[in-house]
Amino acid sequence: MTDIAHIEAAAARLAGHALRTPLLGSAFLNDIAGRRVWVKAECLQHTGSFKFRGGWSAVSALTPNQREKGVIAYSSGNHAQGVALAAQRHGAPCVIVMPGDAPRLKIANTRDLGAEVVLYDRERENRDAIGARIAAERSLTLIKPYDEVEVIAGQGTCGLEIAEQATEHRIRQADVIIPCGGGGLTAGVGLALESRAPGLRPRPAEPEGFDDTARSLASGEVCRNARLAGSLCDAIVTPAPGALTFPINRRLCGPGFAVTDDEALQAVALAFTRLKIVLEPGGAVALAAALFRPDQIEGDDVIVIASGGNIDAGLFASALSRFGG
Amino acid sequence: MTDIAHIEAAAARLAGHALRTPLLGSAFLNDIAGRRVWVKAECLQHTGSFKFRGGWSAVSALTPNQREKGVIAYSSGNHAQGVALAAQRHGAPCVIVMPGDAPRLKIANTRDLGAEVVLYDRERENRDAIGARIAAERSLTLIKPYDEVEVIAGQGTCGLEIAEQATEHRIRQADVIIPCGGGGLTAGVGLALESRAPGLRPRPAEPEGFDDTARSLASGEVCRNARLAGSLCDAIVTPAPGALTFPINRRLCGPGFAVTDDEALQAVALAFTRLKIVLEPGGAVALAAALFRPDQIEGDDVIVIASGGNIDAGLFASALSRFGG
Secondary structure (H helix, E strand, O other): OOOHHHHHHHHHHHOOOOOOOOEEOOHHHHHHHOOEEEEEEHHHOHHHEOHHHHHHHHHHOOOHHHHHHOEEEEOOOHHHHHHHHHHHHHOOOEEEEEEOOOOHHHHHHHHHOOOEEEEEOOOOOOHHHHHHHHHHHHOOEEOOOOOOHHHHHHHHHHHHHHHHHHHHOOOOOEEEEEEOOOOHHHHHHHHHHHHHOOOEEEEEEEEOOOOHHHHHHHHOOOOOOOOOOOOOOHHHOOOOOOOOHHHHHHHHOOOOEEEOHHHHHHHHHHHHHHHOEOOOHHHHHHHHHHHHOHHHOOOOEEEEEEOEOOOOHHHHHHHHHHHOO | OOOHHHHHHHHHHHOOOOOOOOEEOOHHHHHHHOOEEEEEEHHHOHHHEOHHHHHHHHHHOOOHHHHHHOEEEEOOOHHHHHHHHHHHHOOOOEEEEEEOOOOHHHHHHHHHOOOEEEEEOOOOOOHHHHHHHHHHHHOOEEOOOOOOHHHHHHHHHHHHHHHHHHHHOOOOOEEEEEEOOOOHHHHHHHHHHHHHOOOEEEEEEEEOOOOHHHHHHHHOOOOOOOOOOOOOOHHHOOOOOOOOHHHHHHHHOOOOEEEOHHHHHHHHHHHHHHHOEOOOHHHHHHHHHHHHOHHHOOOOEEEEEEOEOOOOHHHHHHHHHHHOO
16 A cells, blocks of 8 residues: 555655646636635646656666566556656566557657557457456566556655645645546545645545546445546546545545536636646646635635646647637 | 846845746657757746746835836736736736737736736827826836846846756756847846856847847847838847847857747647647747757757747647647
């Protein structure tokens, strides 16, 4: 089980490799939210999302022998790129198993980061079986996207930075809203805050209709999502809270938020106009919660993580044209 | 004349108020440029450009009596917003003289930052005369956009940060390419580098056809631009190098770059895709120079300032649709 010692060790391994992302703000966003909004811009992290932290943490924690043999991950998105870049910089072979219908740009990017991309047919083939076979044949280490001690520790380094930055800005008491898929970022940040900034309370944000963590927190038991497709916030849609992450999140988190796709897109447009950062819808759900759910938040300050910015140009342009700029 | 002591004093006044902007990078951009490209993301600064530094420096350097009476600036753009926010946070009255045909959003933003906006008719009225009359009537202090000792000192604080960040990344020798209008940012950064990182050489970047500083540096004498309209990079089009800035820049700068509007737009699109930041064309000319003028640069590293991100949604969307993402 990940603890603060894992997170501190991960921070030491990430030093000089991950970016210390800035905490941004805008008087215009404060006016909308009715309180000060602080935006931890993880979209500026290498590969465009916080996932690089977990990827680096996991790859750098391998033994030399494991690293030489290489790693494998299943992902069509941000985890793939985070692991691929971390592996490349460690000189570790890397296989990414992706669906054949993944966007061509994402496949090309993952290859350009030095990974071997293995495509599978979503309809006819089983991803886990393909991955398990390749991993066994080549003795690769599987790096899961959230249910992995060192991945959670890596994401937790974002929480250490938030604790420091909150102190710099004299923020002692606030909700910290975190985009939540499998819950790795939420769990890691929660553990870091528990130890370093106990006045800061983690709260997950999810897309409406895919708020498995919010419902699980409310009921105390693991709830699954009815669907796995149909959200613009694809980066944070997962079947259910993780086996490692949920026990942490149940212990540490305040109530979750659920926002609509349109609210996420509006947050994307406001982040463009007011913060000059590029967010993907899934990366904007925490900002959307801060802006559009003010009655569910207490206090003069709220901190949100803007977790990723890997969005297609067409969708971004349509968010701007629908919600101004 | 601004010197390093002014810049250090400005940095002390800006501490805790201006953002220490991150130095970003991307392996994909390195591939295009053929060397490591480091991007100082000043678009993330408050009000979306480095101009907040100069505005804060100037307003905070006023005597209590001057501050109480207030400040005035002429600008339709980034300088207006930088001065307005700095004045608001100092409780100083602020008048901004803007052309009546300035974009309504910019007028609204400047008002929302607490400034009194005085509109004039570009065709029939003289801006300087209007400004001088109001300043005299109310005893306001004029804050010029670049030919002002404390403004140059404020912009120089960006150079202090670049010197520190270069040291963190062990960059000892590199060109630092700087978007250049009147030359305030170039001069301030140049002075800071001269003192703190003498291996880093400032070089201005301008739009083609508006490269007054590059031509002035080449000839050793002040050259003017033939036109003042017709560039997408409106934020950095000025009639001629400044009276205070040019002597500094002539002493410190390497040769200038001129890039086309299309190259600037392509840099805007690449900054979206690879860095997840929002740039305006004028803020992207230094990045464009690093990417598209590799033969004019030496060494393994190049640092560029991404100086501003105040771009309309329509133009941004058209940059993405023309140059991909």
